[in-house]
Amino acid sequence: MPSTPAPSAVKAALKTQVIETPSWGYGNSGTRFKVFAQPGVPRDPYEKLADAARVHEFTGVAPRVSLHIPWDTVEDYGKLAEYAAERGLTLGAVNANTFQDEDYKLGSVTHPDPAVRRKAVAHLLACVDIMDATGSKDLKLWFADGTNYPGQDDVVARQDRLAESLAEVYQRLGDDQRLLLEYKFFEPAFYTTDVPDWGTSYAHCLKLGPKAQVVVDTGHHAPGTNIEFIVAFLLRERKLGAFDFNSRFYADDDLMVGAADPFQLFRIAHEVIKNGGLEPERNVNFMLDQCHNIEAKIPAVIRSVMNVQEATAKALLVDAEALRAAQRSGDVLAANGVLMDAYNTDVRPLLAEVREEMGLHPDPVAAYRASGWQERIVAERVGGTQAGWGA
């Protein structure tokens, strides 16, 4: 007799989940071959927030926006935070960038030259200053650092420099601030990457202390890597700080989360829920980090938020008791069947109800399309320089 979870509890959980969207997801992006510009793209951080506010308006679960420094550099971060607050938003993780200055050609915090390292660390410390001004709690660190050729630099010396740089930044953190260390399999470095996998990030975070946690970017793994295993392991170790959600078929494709392998996203959501990752005290930050190179940006972010919700909803529907029973009895097919039953459920009606109970339109994409916002920004955002990666 299946003991399906109570719909009210599922709905309550879905209403409280927060999905943070990235400011750069609203700007232009592309590949090394071409950045295709889109009409209506923001020219500054304020316009990015205006777009993010639309995503929150129609989904109800995206009230927080990640910043990227220097792409989102402004004169007055307090004013930016106010601007956000007026639109029902708060400013989320601050993402540091130590990969676009000429000095960083051979590394930033791991560079052989101490002067370059000092410059990079100074930038990270400046990001914490910005956090103080914006009220952001998370400093998200992704380093492009690595080497392209065997012999180019000393792998272990680079780890030493990394550890030293991180320690200095860690010391600067306020009581309620975190350092989130992201790992990435490869790109832009093509031989070694200084933080290439979760183990490396975990080992550094462990030494830094409790305010240092790992970021799992779903696109940053070797082919075939079981991401949900890593998620479960890090939750067990209390070291999962955040997700950077996106999806990929090949490398770090940065497609919309759930677009390439929705079953994988569900399995990740299942481990999150089973291991307490949705509980507020765990403080797991569910962020998007994507590139909408060819698709319309705001609807793509909305669709991505919905994909995370759908995976979460399905995972919430897993009959945990039946699953445990099948697992205990060693019935492989029955245990798998319990999971698949949840996955095969069409949760779109449930989420439509959730939205209506929150006072929202049941179909966020349709609501956005009907809102006229896209037409307005295409008409109004003329001239100036569109936001992008500035690569």
Add this chain to the structure above:
Amino acid sequence: MPSTPAPSAVKAALKTQVIETPSWGYGNSGTRFKVFAQPGVPRDPYEKLADAARVHEFTGVAPRVSLHIPWDTVEDYGKLAEYAAERGLTLGAVNANTFQDEDYKLGSVTHPDPAVRRKAVAHLLACVDIMDATGSKDLKLWFADGTNYPGQDDVVARQDRLAESLAEVYQRLGDDQRLLLEYKFFEPAFYTTDVPDWGTSYAHCLKLGPKAQVVVDTGHHAPGTNIEFIVAFLLRERKLGAFDFNSRFYADDDLMVGAADPFQLFRIAHEVIKNGGLEPERNVNFMLDQCHNIEAKIPAVIRSVMNVQEATAKALLVDAEALRAAQRSGDVLAANGVLMDAYNTDVRPLLAEVREEMGLHPDPVAAYRASGWQERIVAERVGGTQAGWGA
């Protein structure tokens, strides 16, 4: 009793091999994250040829340069060819570019809109005009065309459009001109690529006719793919037109050829030699296609040419008779041992001799460094816009 090949025959083969270098290898390149500019980089196709002439001057085996249109667009291609000839160079393959115009966001020769396809085909035909002017024999086609999301377009309709576009270009070729069709596993398209593997390229070339052949870019395969098998198979089918040499650890890293896996390069060279690929009538074009993102460009091209030579030299040293005997007897270790004996040989002294017999310095990199060219271009090439991908 090993029947090692005669050194004179090995040297003769090494003196006649031609390695074509790419004009864009002398310009700036990078990743989607950053293009790091280098001092002294050419500002126009003439300066690229001047750099390529240095590579040929010091290696003696790189007298041909590939062009990329529109990156190498000039007013008068006859004049460009003359400029090359004055420096001991000829103009090689013309590489078409149908991926950097806004119209090509959703494809070029496979685009759903016939107007975009016409534009793309017109560019390809214009490239053949340029070939007529430069005396180039090879039209090299790599298409970025593909889709990022399931459902985005009709896979088979795109093949139909591709076939139709290629047929039109094929008709335009002169008697001694070829169409070389390159395949690529992924990037910049992240769900489907319209020519993703050698099978697709081969099938199209087969239908087009004898003047259509496959290009094997050594960085364009799925993880684990046995490239030398493909090389051998295509040589057997008389459908191997050219190589785009480079190397990779992960995706299409475009590192210096031989840098990531010199043994793989040797195995490829072994199949080339065993299956007649070095014979002039096979007309296999040995091209480099690389990105020197962080290393000095001209010495990197020189080093790459040398890497191809070293792999070729080792492959020429394989004791073919002993290999066949071991293979026939089913002695796995002995057969492997014959190959490894050649690979483990240090061929640098042999190549130094080859160079000296050709009237060259035995160490091309040292000779380049001593030539003062690098200092000169850094000093002289000031102002203007450095060449790059224009992405």
Add this chain to the structure above:
Amino acid sequence: MPSTPAPSAVKAALKTQVIETPSWGYGNSGTRFKVFAQPGVPRDPYEKLADAARVHEFTGVAPRVSLHIPWDTVEDYGKLAEYAAERGLTLGAVNANTFQDEDYKLGSVTHPDPAVRRKAVAHLLACVDIMDATGSKDLKLWFADGTNYPGQDDVVARQDRLAESLAEVYQRLGDDQRLLLEYKFFEPAFYTTDVPDWGTSYAHCLKLGPKAQVVVDTGHHAPGTNIEFIVAFLLRERKLGAFDFNSRFYADDDLMVGAADPFQLFRIAHEVIKNGGLEPERNVNFMLDQCHNIEAKIPAVIRSVMNVQEATAKALLVDAEALRAAQRSGDVLAANGVLMDAYNTDVRPLLAEVREEMGLHPDPVAAYRASGWQERIVAERVGGTQAGWGA
């Protein structure tokens, strides 16, 4: 306005699809580390057919069973066919095995020694004799042939031997018989495999003639390979003969089809349907080829058949007109949305209806569990040697 397909048409298609199950799926299997035996496993081909009959009894769409020779060797194949017919089954593809005799250590149809090749070809011809006796239409050829070490054998010579061997077998085929050539990325050969990819299989089939077609085993590709592209391409070329369905996370895991990536299976089904692959005249054989190493075998086969049905049902529900419109208009998100709408539909109720209309229990797994068959075979099949791979 979405023009969703008529439910009656969808149901009709689902009722006529045939899924062929493999005799060896009912026997024991495992890895090189261990084969875990299961109680009740068949001891001979007759008992395998008895199990297969249960799968058909409860699903209604699995009336055909593939044989594997010599694992299914019997004295009288006519009698075996009769036994099948009495249970509502027919005998399907005959799978040849040229990998388990000591002679085949270094290859079978590509072996350097002509005597070994003759033995292998004789076995293939004997399989056609069996097809004549059983009424089977498909000779399915998968060759374990390849090499483990560079230099071990001559890649091109092996292709020549392969071509010659296949030609001899092709000549022997009857008018309504086919040769289906399977490719596999690797395993058990670890350096080269003689038919490693669809391109190689396609090239051989092209030369053999119209009765030679390619088999796509969904577990036999390099990481990241876009299988549905291959399916679409082969359907365009009229060279898709059959599927070997299974699923994998890593290599050739041979898990239940749809278990690892149900969205991929749906995308494959979408290409099948869009490109006519379900039409009888295309004669695509939808076969399972799996290993139920740790899960109960008969319910696993039933579950696999259902997974293929569910993917097919979802693909049939794609609003083809809306999809084309979105594709034509270049609306990436809308086009993807049309596909996802079909995928996100819960088709289990529809399939329950289909089964009830066919006079079946709506839940085949439950019906099998209630049938008492499992208890019966566990009790009755005592003694003797359980069927397995005989490795």
Add this chain to the structure above:
Amino acid sequence: MPSTPAPSAVKAALKTQVIETPSWGYGNSGTRFKVFAQPGVPRDPYEKLADAARVHEFTGVAPRVSLHIPWDTVEDYGKLAEYAAERGLTLGAVNANTFQDEDYKLGSVTHPDPAVRRKAVAHLLACVDIMDATGSKDLKLWFADGTNYPGQDDVVARQDRLAESLAEVYQRLGDDQRLLLEYKFFEPAFYTTDVPDWGTSYAHCLKLGPKAQVVVDTGHHAPGTNIEFIVAFLLRERKLGAFDFNSRFYADDDLMVGAADPFQLFRIAHEVIKNGGLEPERNVNFMLDQCHNIEAKIPAVIRSVMNVQEATAKALLVDAEALRAAQRSGDVLAANGVLMDAYNTDVRPLLAEVREEMGLHPDPVAAYRASGWQERIVAERVGGTQAGWGA
């Protein structure tokens, strides 16, 4: 001015390196498709040691042999150790096996059933008893434990059980004994593996204590993984306990070490040497773990020992001072060039000298072939059951 290392120091290092060979490398092995038996293969642990003694006799650096329990179960381990000592050998790591009993179908130390876990732990403790008897210092643990299907078991619960089981074994270790925990990407489990990567092994070893260290099997990684990075990182953390050397093109192919990517093996050796891994106090155990499925076993082991020596010799030849200088100056090509100069050196003459100085034949394979041992074991080892994996 290159400061190449003194030949005498290089030779001295090469003479002291110890390479441990695996008892099972002398027995039969294969794939799930077929185990091809070889004539002369040992029938018991004594005969395996007799073969291992030949490898040591001709290489001079392989005086230690790993055991695998129960494949090497004997009545009296003291007698086995004596037999080894009489042949100049000592018994090395004891490899536990908790994957070939029917009870272990769903796991061993992570099995849901505490009775199965107790049985598995009891086996591990028995292995420590054997170590006490043989004088072995290393307990090597590789667990096949994992799941094949999503939902099959609880990932985190399995980690808890694993931690508990390991802790019990760790307590039992003597003062000079170690627990070496091996990780593996996949196989035989196809969805989750309980110790899938170095991070998981490292995290467990960290908690267990200083006597627990990580084993790096060179075939147990995701495609594209940078193994030398892991080696360097673990050496930095003093957590590298041992290597299981072999090579692979695809998955865990278990080919001869250095056969698939000799440049990778050199890069690993470079990190070993640069980071002190050859120093006796680091106590890194250089073990082989391979399957000679189709090649002659004893010569294959000899060839593998030589391959490790050749990679080590090349790495010892790296001009460390020149490398550091190039790295410090940011000269990417020069730094890479220093490494490549060492790699491109033909070290076979140097190793021939080393062997002659050790009183050995310069060519171990030739010496073995001339010794008559192979003919003798083929003639004498008739009847009985050849050793294998017993799968």
